[in-house]
Amino acid sequence: MSGRIEARLAELGVTLTEAPAPAANYVPYVVSGDLVFVSGQIAMEKGTFITGKxxxxxxxxxxxxxxxxxxxxxxxxxxxxxxxxxxxxQRVVKLTGFVNSTPEFGDQPKVVNGASDFLVEALGDAGRHSRSAVSAASLPFGVAVEIEGIFEIR
Known part of the structure; x- marks a missing residue:
């Protein structure tokens, strides 16, 4: 099914793939009322982990x-x-971004802006959200970034 949001993504050159399967013993999302809680999504492109610190x-x-x-x-x-x-x-409610970084690195917010800026570009005001951006000593599979989110749906 393709609609307004996917048309906007196509304008941006983005085609959504099938939702990634969980990497451990958890579910990829939970729907509770009008909220969707999405488990942490790790940095991947074309099936390859984006690793680094x-x-x-x-x-x-x-x-x-x-x-x-x-x-x-x-x-x-x-x-x-x-x-x-x-x-x-309906809208992005909150993102929590984890950045695989050295103890001296302090630009986690600038890194997580990559997700925030994209969501605003794709969704307009519905993409504006509250957010946390924190350092992590390491992340699964050595990925550079992991982000979880809360979304409002109808």
Whole structure:
């Protein structure tokens, strides 16, 4: 099913893939009332993990690009939670971004902006959200970024 939001994504050159399967013993999302809680989505592009540590072997621009891939995966999960109809998405409520970074690195917010900026570009005001951006000493599979989200649907 393709609607208004997926048409906008296509304008941006983004085609959503099937929602990624969980990597461990959890579900990819939980729907509670009009909220969808999406489990952390890790940085991947074309089936390959985007690995690295910010402040050591990855710069902010590369980290932001990795965060953008997480946001795309988040939308794939929301689409699955909505039975394939992404136009049921009302707004992004909150993101929590985890950035694989050195103790000295302090630009986690700039990295997570890669996801936030993409969601606003794709969804307009409905993409504006509250957010946390925190450092992590390591992340699964050595990925650079992991982001979880809360979304309001109808």
């Amino acid at each position: 910010l402040g050591a072997d990855m710069d902010v621009a590369a980290g932001a690009a990795a965060a953008r891939t997480c946001a795309i995966s988040l939308l794939s999960q929301v689409r699955a939670a909505c039975g394939g109809d992404l136009d049921r998405l």
